[in-house]
Amino acid sequence: MADSSDMAQTNLPVIASTQAQTTATGDHPTSQVTQSLPIREAKSTKTPTSADNVNAKKNVAPKPSMSTTDGPTVAGGEKPLTPAELKKKAKAEKAARRAKEKLAKEGGAGAAGSPASGAPQGRPPVTPKKDASGASMAQKAQRATHTRRGSAPTGHGGDEPVKKEDKSVAVFGHLYGQPRRTTIAGAGKEVHPAVLALGLQLRDYVVCGSSARCVATLLAFKRVIESYTTPLGTSLSRHLTTHLSHQITYLSTCRPLSITQGNAIRALKLAISSIDPSTPELSAKATLCEFIDNFIREKITVADQVIAASAAQKVQDGDVIVTFAGSSIVKQTLLSAHKQGKRFRVSIIDSRPLFEGKNMARALANAGLDVQYSLVHGISHAIKDATKVFLGAHAMTSNGRLYSRVGTALVAMSAKERAGGVEVPVIVCCETVKFTDRVALDSIVVNEIADADELVSAQSAQQLTGVTDPVAPSKPDNKKGGKGASNAAKPATLASDLETSSSPLSNWKDNSNLQLLNIMYDVTPAEYVDMVVTEMGSLPPSAVPIVHRMTE
Amino acid sequence: MSTTKAGTAAADSKSFDIVATYNELLRSDPDITMPIAAIEALVHVLTHCPSSTISETLDLLEKSTAHLKRSIPNPIGLSAGTDLFQRYLITTLQRPGQLGPAGDFKAIRTHLLSNGRLFIRRAKESRQKIAAFGRGFIRDGCTVLTNGGSRAVASLLQKAADEEGGPSAVRFRVIYVLSSMSKNIEEPSGEPEGMETVRALRAKGVPVATIPESAVAYALGKTDMIIVGAEGVVENGGIVSRMGTYQIGLLAKAIGKPFYVVAESHKFVRLFPLGQYDLPIEQHVVDFKSADDIAEEKKRKQQTLDVGNGDKPVELPLSDSVDFTPPHLISALITDSGVLTPSAVSEELIKIWF
Numbered sequence: 071m072a073d074s075s076d077m078a079q080t081n082l083p084v085i086a087s088t089q090a091q092t093t094a095t096g097d098h099p100t101s102q103v104t105q106s107l108p109i110r111e112a113k114s115t116k117t118p119t120s121a122d123n124v125n126a127k128k129n130v131a132p133k134p135s136m137s138t139t140d141g142p143t144v145a146g147g148e149k150p151l152t153p154a155e156l157k158k159k160a161k162a163e164k165a166a167r168r169a170k171e172k173l174a175k176e177g178g179a180g181a182a183g184s185p186a187s188g189a190p191q192g193r194p195p196v197t198p199k200k201d202a203s204g205a206s207m208a209q210k211a212q213r214a215t216h217t218r219r220g221s222a223p224t225g226h227g228g229d230e231p232v233k234k235e236d237k238s239v240a241v242f243g244h245l246y247g248q249p250r251r252t253t254i255a256g257a258g259k260e261v262h263p264a265v266l267a268l269g270l271q272l273r274d275y276v277v278c279g280s281s282a283r284c285v286a287t288l289l290a291f292k293r294v295i296e297s298y299t300t301p302l303g304t305s306l307s308r309h310l311t312t313h314l315s316h317q318i319t320y321l322s323t324c325r326p327l328s329i330t331q332g333n334a335i336r337a338l339k340l341a342i343s344s345i346d347p348s349t350p351e352l353s354a355k356a357t358l359c360e361f362i363d364n365f366i367r368e369k370i371t372v373a374d375q376v377i378a379a380s381a382a383q384k385v386q387d388g389d390v391i392v393t394f395a396g397s398s399i400v401k402q403t404l405l406s407a408h409k410q411g412k413r414f415r416v417s418i419i420d421s422r423p424l425f426e427g428k429n430m431a432r433a434l435a436n437a438g439l440d441v442q443y444s445l446v447h448g449i450s451h452a453i454k455d456a457t458k459v460f461l462g463a464h465a466m467t468s469n470g471r472l473y474s475r476v477g478t479a480l481v482a483m484s485a486k487e488r489a490g491g492v493e494v495p496v497i498v499c500c501e502t503v504k505f506t507d508r509v510a511l512d513s514i515v516v517n518e519i520a521d522a523d524e525l526v527s528a529q530s531a532q533q534l535t536g537v538t539d540p541v542a543p544s545k546p547d548n549k550k551g552g553k554g555a556s557n558a559a560k561p562a563t564l565a566s567d568l569e570t571s572s573s574p575l576s577n578w579k580d581n582s583n584l585q586l587l588n589i590m591y592d593v594t595p596a597e598y599v600d601m602v603v604t605e606m607g608s609l610p611p612s613a614v615p616i617v618h619r620m621t622e
Numbered sequence: 623m624s625t626t627k628a629g630t631a632a633a634d635s636k637s638f639d640i641v642a643t644y645n646e647l648l649r650s651d652p653d654i655t656m657p658i659a660a661i662e663a664l665v666h667v668l669t670h671c672p673s674s675t676i677s678e679t680l681d682l683l684e685k686s687t688a689h690l691k692r693s694i695p696n697p698i699g700l701s702a703g704t705d706l707f708q709r710y711l712i713t714t715l716q717r718p719g720q721l722g723p724a725g726d727f728k729a730i731r732t733h734l735l736s737n738g739r740l741f742i743r744r745a746k747e748s749r750q751k752i753a754a755f756g757r758g759f760i761r762d763g764c765t766v767l768t769n770g771g772s773r774a775v776a777s778l779l780q781k782a783a784d785e786e787g788g789p790s791a792v793r794f795r796v797i798y799v800l801s802s803m804s805k806n807i808e809e810p811s812g813e814p815e816g817m818e819t820v821r822a823l824r825a826k827g828v829p830v831a832t833i834p835e836s837a838v839a840y841a842l843g844k845t846d847m848i849i850v851g852a853e854g855v856v857e858n859g860g861i862v863s864r865m866g867t868y869q870i871g872l873l874a875k876a877i878g879k880p881f882y883v884v885a886e887s888h889k890f891v892r893l894f895p896l897g898q899y900d901l902p903i904e905q906h907v908v909d910f911k912s913a914d915d916i917a918e919e920k921k922r923k924q925q926t927l928d929v930g931n932g933d934k935p936v937e938l939p940l941s942d943s944v945d946f947t948p949p950h951l952i953s954a955l956i957t958d959s960g961v962l963t964p965s966a967v968s969e970e971l972i973k974i975w976f
Contacts, residue, residue: 384896458896495896601858601894607975608894610858610949612965616972 269324284330305347329465373605382407389414396426397462463500470596470611482598505618513593522586657703665738748958753781756956764846769799770864771815772851783826854891859949859964871951
């Protein structure tokens, strides 16, 4: 990035080499970029906002009815509940469940997410998603009508107020389901404290990333098994699975389970059911704990080492490696390539609202690598001098497609279709535990929707440094010299104004014309992936189902 | 105890020159392929150097393989053979029963050697099998474009030409792309690779046109299909082949003609190149020089001639250089295990290795 004028124009790439890192702690240059965004938005959306306020007033009447169908847990969750409130909440939950069941029936498949389901052997966390593919046709058809009605430009007079309150984006309507759990209140008494804690950690992205979630889940389940005693009149191999499914249901209400979690749980259940009922409880529990430890070691810890070693071989001197967000396995790969003495640059592309790349940038820069950090809208710059792209995965589907953090497909596509036609190989690092027999044709049928409020706050939920508002004080001198000082000062004050009040999107729920979509994943076509590095060797994406079949 | 034994075994293998054996095998038998020559050389090593334990055998094998790979400028082809043989040995030794680790080692050894020979014989027959599979691709009135000196392609074309002798033979034409690079610098007038096949085909009554590499795009309009050979088939279904194959593949894709690769399945290599410059060999095809560099090189060449060839690293002659044809350019691979799509190659490889 030699041309600084280019940088000044687009506000984008920030070079955080080891040297620049000390300044990064002081005033975070990236957050500047992100926070300059709302300013522009504020300007452009000013008139609509005021207009929408009028609209919002019009919609005051139907608003309470919405909160009964949609957001009771969100509203009532934060403060300690009185018995009356608890009762109300239970009622609301029941209503929501009923609504969901109705929806499922309409869709032609029973996506029963109720925790009291009597089938212990099934996979409660996976079923809703899985059914979604089957039921999607019907549901989509149903949603399609919504879209048509909703998007009609003239249709927002006073007609159908019920539709207006639906804050779910129509195409992704089938993904909304119940809102994520915000409290441990109301969790079943069978749920182990370790699992309770893990659930909240998963929800808050404290434990994030599909391998980390898998490991954390298994470790929590190990503690569940350790503290488990078989009730009288039943055997461990029969009862433990039901006991575990309570835990699993709780976890899936905190955040939909990842493919890895699903695969691990399936393996664990298989191990439980294969235990001879006559085995004494202590030894059976020891066997299971050992199984969990082995699973973590074989499928994740050692697999990661093998993958890092073999993927690092693909790094060559002089490479410019582009990666997206924060994959632990890509980080490991780059670090081990660096340890081998290879000289290369890393360009991390990150995205809102999770900013997973920041951790990665910090770790790599600390290790002595040259790191460039930019957000996803700077992708065309970052990809310009790239020679290789390394990506992490949430899952690999059976048609060879990569299911990963939203934005990955964009990075892969940019690398493959780069102007100039020079091909940049796209390499995916992925343990085989992330392989699934599901097939993804698009990122609509199967996906995860996170809380849309995450998009609203200007300050990210998971910032590396706890700096309080880095924009306001340092703004004038930190603004690039090329621009007029008066020009720079004006948005700065505006920004601080906004900072003190709130984001312009903060009351988006009151605005009937505004919908926010915070989607978590996308699907990268197999043609954009050259190579999948797994612990079983390097494969083309077309070989994913074969390896999956063998590892089953 | 075992270490000393391994040491003596290594010394034995030194006295038995595997590289010379390999080269001799390749020279003496014009029909042999590189992986098969490598396997045969390894079988020779095992017969010549008596080993008494399994780990000793494997160790010996590994050392000879490494030695062989180091001394050959382009080890892609032969590494397919050595990997395959090693894999075969390990699976045989791991199998339970009389021939497993518990069994009598002498019996295991003789079994290995006899099976190794059987393997070589079968591999040699595979070319006939390929010709049988691929025959159907060549139909009356079609024109086939091919290049290089692949024996698999030659046997396929000849099989099609003399199908049951005379009248029932397929009437097809061949455009043969002849390399402009001469085989070796010592005899620049030597005929280009593939002339032998051209003569054999012409003798069978097949009309053959020979064109230089620069005329491929021109000639593709008159072509119905392209059939090429390969030195190695890599994991993603692409091929490593004689320099010039890649550009033919690109042209075929651009013009929309099917591009078939003929390769024996023992040429499947555990290798995953990401592009042209990701092959594990040193080749100086693109070599930038200024006038000064040329003068200096001349001087150095004079010096080395005076001193005599020291231990200079083995370098691939330009005429033997290879390129990588990515899988998306390949329509199908005609192998002795059937006609495969490029993506099926990785499946075959995984089947062998796991």
